[in-house]
Amino acid sequence: MSKFFKTIIAFAFLSVVPFSASAEVTFVSWGGAYTESQIKAYGDTYSDPDSIIFEPYNGGLGEVRAQVESGNVAWDIVDVLPSEAIIGCDEGLFEDLSDVAWTDAPDGTSMEDDLAASGVTIMPPCCAPQIFWTYVAFYDPDNFPGNWSGAKPEGIADFFDVENFPGKRGVHTWANAIVEMALVADGVGVNDVYDVLETPEGVDRAFAKLDTIKDHIVHWSAGSKPLELVKSGEVVMSLAYNGRVGAANLSEGENFEYIWEGQVIEQEYICLMNGAPNRDAAIDFMIHASSSESQAEQAKYITYGPMRASGIDIIAAGEPWFHTGINVLDQMPNTPDKLAISVIGDPTWWADNGSEISERYGAWMGN
Amino acid sequence: MEAHISTAEQVLLTTDGIPLKDSLKKTERRNKIKAFLLVFPLLLFIIVTFVVPIFDMLGRSIDDSQINQVYPKTFEEYGKWDKKADELPPEEVFKAIYFELGTGDKIMIGRALTRMNYSKSGWKSLIKKTQRQIKKDLKAETVITSYKDRLIEINEKWADRTYWYAMSQMINERTPIYYWNALDRTYDAEMNVVRQSEERRIYVKTWIKTFKVSVYVTFFCLLLGFPVAHLLANLPLRYSNLLMIFVLLPFWTSLLVRTTAWIVMLQQNGVINGVLVWLGILCDDCRIQMVYNETGTLIAMTQILLPFMILPLYSVMKVIPPSHLRAAANLGAKPFTAFIRVYLPQTVPGMSAGGLLVFVLAIGYFITPELVGGKDGQLIGHWIAYHLKTTLNWGLCAALGAILLGIMLILYWLYNRIVGIDNIKLG
Numbered sequence: 001m002s003k004f005f006k007t008i009i010a011f012a013f014l015s016v017v018p019f020s021a022s023a024e025v026t027f028v029s030w031g032g033a034y035t036e037s038q039i040k041a042y043g044d045t046y047s048d049p050d051s052i053i054f055e056p057y058n059g060g061l062g063e064v065r066a067q068v069e070s071g072n073v074a075w076d077i078v079d080v081l082p083s084e085a086i087i088g089c090d091e092g093l094f095e096d097l098s099d100v101a102w103t104d105a106p107d108g109t110s111m112e113d114d115l116a117a118s119g120v121t122i123m124p125p126c127c128a129p130q131i132f133w134t135y136v137a138f139y140d141p142d143n144f145p146g147n148w149s150g151a152k153p154e155g156i157a158d159f160f161d162v163e164n165f166p167g168k169r170g171v172h173t174w175a176n177a178i179v180e181m182a183l184v185a186d187g188v189g190v191n192d193v194y195d196v197l198e199t200p201e202g203v204d205r206a207f208a209k210l211d212t213i214k215d216h217i218v219h220w221s222a223g224s225k226p227l228e229l230v231k232s233g234e235v236v237m238s239l240a241y242n243g244r245v246g247a248a249n250l251s252e253g254e255n256f257e258y259i260w261e262g263q264v265i266e267q268e269y270i271c272l273m274n275g276a277p278n279r280d281a282a283i284d285f286m287i288h289a290s291s292s293e294s295q296a297e298q299a300k301y302i303t304y305g306p307m308r309a310s311g312i313d314i315i316a317a318g319e320p321w322f323h324t325g326i327n328v329l330d331q332m333p334n335t336p337d338k339l340a341i342s343v344i345g346d347p348t349w350w351a352d353n354g355s356e357i358s359e360r361y362g363a364w365m366g367n
Numbered sequence: 368m369e370a371h372i373s374t375a376e377q378v379l380l381t382t383d384g385i386p387l388k389d390s391l392k393k394t395e396r397r398n399k400i401k402a403f404l405l406v407f408p409l410l411l412f413i414i415v416t417f418v419v420p421i422f423d424m425l426g427r428s429i430d431d432s433q434i435n436q437v438y439p440k441t442f443e444e445y446g447k448w449d450k451k452a453d454e455l456p457p458e459e460v461f462k463a464i465y466f467e468l469g470t471g472d473k474i475m476i477g478r479a480l481t482r483m484n485y486s487k488s489g490w491k492s493l494i495k496k497t498q499r500q501i502k503k504d505l506k507a508e509t510v511i512t513s514y515k516d517r518l519i520e521i522n523e524k525w526a527d528r529t530y531w532y533a534m535s536q537m538i539n540e541r542t543p544i545y546y547w548n549a550l551d552r553t554y555d556a557e558m559n560v561v562r563q564s565e566e567r568r569i570y571v572k573t574w575i576k577t578f579k580v581s582v583y584v585t586f587f588c589l590l591l592g593f594p595v596a597h598l599l600a601n602l603p604l605r606y607s608n609l610l611m612i613f614v615l616l617p618f619w620t621s622l623l624v625r626t627t628a629w630i631v632m633l634q635q636n637g638v639i640n641g642v643l644v645w646l647g648i649l650c651d652d653c654r655i656q657m658v659y660n661e662t663g664t665l666i667a668m669t670q671i672l673l674p675f676m677i678l679p680l681y682s683v684m685k686v687i688p689p690s691h692l693r694a695a696a697n698l699g700a701k702p703f704t705a706f707i708r709v710y711l712p713q714t715v716p717g718m719s720a721g722g723l724l725v726f727v728l729a730i731g732y733f734i735t736p737e738l739v740g741g742k743d744g745q746l747i748g749h750w751i752a753y754h755l756k757t758t759l760n761w762g763l764c765a766a767l768g769a770i771l772l773g774i775m776l777i778l779y780w781l782y783n784r785i786v787g788i789d790n791i792k793l794g
Contacts, residue, residue, distance in 0.1 A: 060756020061759055087481055090480055090491075090495075091474065091478045091481060092473075173744075173745065207566070219741040221744075233635070349492075351484075351491060351492075352490075352491045352492050354758065355485065355754075355758040355760065356567065358753070358757075359567045360566045360567050362569045362750075363566055363568055364566070366572055
């Protein structure tokens with residue numbers, strides 16, 4: 001792209017993107033209850049809460065790439081999905097932070113070991129770890145359909161079992177997690193899912209399992225939808241983000257039950273934009289936000305699990321932990337017992353194969 | 368300005384003695400320049416914010432130059448590979464890529480990786496793992512006799528021909544491959560255009576679906592909007608003003624509010640199903656599925672785009688003198704004939720304006736179909752947004768956008784041939 005075009009586009013951006021003259025760090029995140037929890041857990045506990053501005057965005061790396069390519073970077077820290085963290089880091093959209101001294105856990109464990117204890121072995125070098133969130137199946141036991149012959153659904157195989165648990169299921173409109181769950185329901189061990197998916201036969205197997213519930217699916221694309229679908233009876237079971245279900249249970253008096261077996265645990269990272277206007281202040285904030293204490297603090301407001309294993313220890317020691325005074329560990333997706341029956345999502349595999357699988361899933365949905 | 372007719376050549380002159388024609392031309396030119404200067408800021412604004420980005424995006428749809436900057440030597444040697452003779456590329460290719468990976472700029476390679484993955488999934492992790500190992504080799508200054516064997520030793524995928532074949536797609540600086548991808552096609556090993564493997568064919572289906580939905584929505588809008596506009600145009604002013612508010616009020620309400628309201632109305636336990644069951648028309652188990660499928664998309668989109676059809680039709684119908692219909696009746700036409708032969712042709716400009724507006728908007732819509740369409744709600748806008756945000760495949764995204772633009776231009780040209788673009792009036 002010629003320099004002339006670049007300057008024209010930069011000019012266009014300049015007229016649209018607001019300037020931030022002071023040393024305020026712009027922290028860009030997903031909005032809603034999730035960012036509220038970040039404000040309370042990271043912002044309010046920081047040494048200078050007013051210096052951090054939280055802004056919402058719609059996800060994806062489109063804006064990040066546009067800003068970095070045009071040279072007019074307005075954001076400092078971005079909260080991204082793990083595959084985006086990897087892609088962004090490779091492409092130089094995020095700055096390499098391998099030299100930063102992250103904080104140790106209260107018992108002295110380094111950040112690396114802390115993450116390894118949670119099952120995370122690869123951390124993109126441009127980012128700091130945040131929380132685990134999961135795709136989990138859930139249902140409303142108070143709304144049991146009369147035609148369920150079995151006892152309650154217990155594992156992900158029951159989600160795919162329309163004979164014993166008839167009724168519609170809520171599934172999201174993209175391929176992440178549902179492909180892994182299909183394999184687990186078909187008998188693959190939770191730690192072997194990605195090895196099976198490496199082969200074309202493995203992918204075919206996952207789609208064959210999906211075919212068994214194809215006619216019973218109601219698709220959702222917005223995070224709040226699955227709760228509405230289950231509550232209104234439109235579906236009998238649905239996949240959802242675990243934090244939404246937790247919020248409904250803890251703050252809205254709902255009584256949803258989780259099907260923990262076969263849940264897919266995804267990571268979340270906060271990354272530093274390359275060319276961030278307030279780089280040093282941003283790095284300081286990232287160090288604070290990725291400490292075990294901050295991560296545990298976030299669990300007081302939303303039921304996403306800290307990526308650092310020491311965070312779970314802090315929560316366990318401090319129960320009842322939720323800010324309303326209730327226990328939160330049973331809603332936490334990454335306690336050791338639940339980790340053993342969960343699939344830890346592999347962002348590297350998704351960064352490699354994501355677009356091919358998504359196209360296949362899109363075609364499968366449309367048939 | 369008085370005109371004197373000079374005796375000799377019969378040329379009109381102004382009082383200043385200048386020929387009238389020239390004086391007129393000069394004044395016209397001055398007016399044109401004044402008008403141009405008034406519009407100039409807007410023109411500049413549109414060029415900077417609209418035309419330049421569009422051409423930039425179009426350029427991206429054929430641009431593949433970043434890979435060439437990363438692997439110049441590899442591609443040069445690659446061209447010498449006789450694919451029919453050898454199964455794998457010659458040793459020079461392996462040696463070239465070994466050094467280009469080991470000593471190349473990390474960020475540029477990173478960008479190229481994302482692109483390479485579009486040709487074949489798996490390139491990214493293969494090259495990242497290999498790169499790490501090569502760097503260790505170079506540091507330890509290991510002596511290597513055969514780069515081919517060393518690379519295959521690092522990772523057996525280097526011996527997989529499909530990876531090497533996929534590389535042939537990336538050699539040219541300008542490539543039409545994104546346009547082929549947007550039509551469910553790709554290159555095979557010999558660079559012939561073939562259809563994608565069956566389970567990945569979504570784009571053609573999506574184009575057809577988007578087109579179909581837009582045509583249906585335009586048709587329904589016309590069907591529903593024509594009577595409303597006719598009523599509004601023929602009522603006395605104070606009633607039509609009141610009714611016009613009913614048309615405009617939803618228009619001014621937020622799009623998301625309207626879409627969510629439709630979900631509440633149409634869902635299984637929603638208002639419509641509830642009323643029908645209560646009236647006994649439907650049994651409790653046979654509720655109609657009206658949302659999260661194509662029906663929901665059509666209903667919601669029609670309601671949202673209706674004002675765009677009603678307003679142009681209304682403003683055109685308002686200008687049709689009622690005396691025309693009376694005259695037709697006077698000349699012996701039955702009401703139906705009068706309507707078809709006198710009234711309808713005069714509303715064609717309004718129908719064209721409304722139809723074009725609704726169609727163009729419908730074809731690009733993606734929020735409403737996503738929310739109410741369920742699995743049928745993934746129109747072409749969804750894929751454009753997906754490639755813009757998630758895969759960062761801006762080449763494919765630009766190609767999809769360019770095709771959309773091309774379709775609209777073709778339709779515009781067709782419309783001009785059949786109906787004539789002067790036949791569009793907004794009132």
